[in-house]
Amino acid sequence: MAGRQIYNPDGFKNVEKDGKVCGFQFQFKLQYYRGITLSIIRDIKVVIDGEELPREAVSITVNGETFTLEECRTVVSPLYRWEFGEFATVTAAKEGGLAKGPHHICVLQHIAPSYMPFPIQSTCEADFEI
Amino acid sequence: MSEIKRSVSLYSYQDSYYDGKLDLEGCLRETAKAGASGVELLAETMIKQFPNPIYTEEFQAQWNGWLQKYKLTPTCYDAFLENRIYDNRMLSLGEQIEMMQRDLKCASILGFSCIRTLVSTPIDVIEGSLEYAEKVGVKIGLEVHAPFSLNSTWAQGYLDRLSGNDSKFNYFAFIPDMGIFCKNIPDVVADKWRRAGAKEEFIKIVDDAYASRVANGFTKIEYSLNLGQANMNYRNANGLGDLTEKFKSMGASPADFGYLNASYTYSWSDPQDLIDNIDRICHTHAKCYNTHEDYVETAVAIPEVVAAYKKCGYDGYLSTEYEGGECLRDHEIVDDIEQVRRHQEAMRRAIEG
Numbered sequence: 001m002a003g004r005q006i007y008n009p010d011g012f013k014n015v016e017k018d019g020k021v022c023g024f025q026f027q028f029k030l031q032y033y034r035g036i037t038l039s040i041i042r043d044i045k046v047v048i049d050g051e052e053l054p055r056e057a058v059s060i061t062v063n064g065e066t067f068t069l070e071e072c073r074t075v076v077s078p079l080y081r082w083e084f085g086e087f088a089t090v091t092a093a094k095e096g097g098l099a100k101g102p103h104h105i106c107v108l109q110h111i112a113p114s115y116m117p118f119p120i121q122s123t124c125e126a127d128f129e130i
Numbered sequence: 131m132s133e134i135k136r137s138v139s140l141y142s143y144q145d146s147y148y149d150g151k152l153d154l155e156g157c158l159r160e161t162a163k164a165g166a167s168g169v170e171l172l173a174e175t176m177i178k179q180f181p182n183p184i185y186t187e188e189f190q191a192q193w194n195g196w197l198q199k200y201k202l203t204p205t206c207y208d209a210f211l212e213n214r215i216y217d218n219r220m221l222s223l224g225e226q227i228e229m230m231q232r233d234l235k236c237a238s239i240l241g242f243s244c245i246r247t248l249v250s251t252p253i254d255v256i257e258g259s260l261e262y263a264e265k266v267g268v269k270i271g272l273e274v275h276a277p278f279s280l281n282s283t284w285a286q287g288y289l290d291r292l293s294g295n296d297s298k299f300n301y302f303a304f305i306p307d308m309g310i311f312c313k314n315i316p317d318v319v320a321d322k323w324r325r326a327g328a329k330e331e332f333i334k335i336v337d338d339a340y341a342s343r344v345a346n347g348f349t350k351i352e353y354s355l356n357l358g359q360a361n362m363n364y365r366n367a368n369g370l371g372d373l374t375e376k377f378k379s380m381g382a383s384p385a386d387f388g389y390l391n392a393s394y395t396y397s398w399s400d401p402q403d404l405i406d407n408i409d410r411i412c413h414t415h416a417k418c419y420n421t422h423e424d425y426v427e428t429a430v431a432i433p434e435v436v437a438a439y440k441k442c443g444y445d446g447y448l449s450t451e452y453e454g455g456e457c458l459r460d461h462e463i464v465d466d467i468e469q470v471r472r473h474q475e476a477m478r479r480a481i482e483g
């Protein structure tokens with residue numbers, strides 16, 4: 001049987017800047033039970049086809065605003081919570097983006113709710129096609 | 131006739147909400163359909179851009195309209211004291227009190243008579259918020275969640291500081307979570323680790339050890355601001371260290387260890403603890419993991435807890451908090467609506483029977 005859906009199946013795509021493909025995007029849901037301020041995101045570790053991308057390459061978009069992981073550390077506004085049950089868009093910088101065809105993605109969502117003695121690390125894997 | 135009332139915590143519907151099958155109003159509709167008269171809210175889960183909408187007349191009118199439409203009473207507002215909202219420091223005491231007052235205010239606006247605060251809440255934050263709690267008429271309920279327990283040095287630590295003649299102390303209370311009354315480890319937990327590869331001989335060792343802890347009594351957890359350390363001490367005092375060594379020597383797999391460690395998140399307290407503390411109990415989380423078709427919960431001692439509450443005349447709510455979905459959602463779509471319905475019926479039978 002199949003479990004819950006984590007990724008938006010229609011969310012995988014390459015992104016362009018100034019006419020050049022400079023990375024790719026995906027959309028996924030928070031693996032927790034309430035919405036969070038972006039400030040408690042410790043990491044979103046992206047591994048694409050076995051290649052781990054540097055932390056600096058990753059940014060997250062909620063409610064139309066984009067923040068690098070470093071910037072997320074101070075984002076506490078109610079306007080930019082990662083709402084429970086909603087997709088956040090993650091953009092990963094990667095020269096040339098992803099080639100046409102099948103890919104495998106493995107992302108570690110690492111968040112630190114204040115009351116938990118240990119942070120929550122969720123591994124989110126999917127196969128998709130560009 | 132018992133005055134015990136039934137509520138549903140919307141935590142229970144997290145999977146249907148996550149999948150987009152239920153929105154906030156849908157959760158209230160299902161709560162009423164399941165037979166509950168009360169509702170418990172996690173504002174940070176189901177109110178987008180929390181807490182902003184709560185302060186608007188538009189949302190307040192909508193919320194009150196739903197309560198009327200579904201004939202529901204607001205029972206408890208679950209607060210999350212995000213005191214590590216920044217990664218480089220803990221919020222100051224003043225900032226934490228400010229945050230708790232925000233939640234008390236939101237709870238009051240939405241008509242709740244108590245908030246749930248988590249086991250990790252520093253005593254000073256509760257103490258510093260009590261005057262405001264009295265002012266808005268909302269109690270601060272400290273959740274007593276496994277592995278914590280009533281009648282422990284942990285609970286006594288709060289009582290020592292938060293009791294006295296001043297009327298504000300009437301605004302501190304406990305919210306027992308019925309996960310502290312588990313007679314065995316929930317079946318869905320064992321099944322989850324079986325799917326991951328745990329072997330029957332190891333599952334039996336874990337189950338037998340749990341039964342022996344229930345029979346002989348658990349060593350209780352101590353009050354500490356370092357919850358990680360307190361939890362490790364608690365686990366080892368209850369035999370985890372010895373079992374870990376035994377598992378190693380028997381060549382246990384990661385899944386066998388997974389089940390062993392999971393077993394330490396459940397606990398058993400004597401329901402007499404409820405009677406001893408009845409004057410300090412404002413609400414109850416009726417935790418459940420898997421209620422079978424015959425309305426028997428896999429692990430939680432519903433009849434024993436209800437009997438204890440009847441004995442001492444509890445007239446508050448038992449609020450269904452379905453948590454079994456976390457064992458299922460990697461593998462199947464969780465039917466939380468049916469689980470809540472069954473659990474409400476199980477409680478109704480115990481209360482009215």
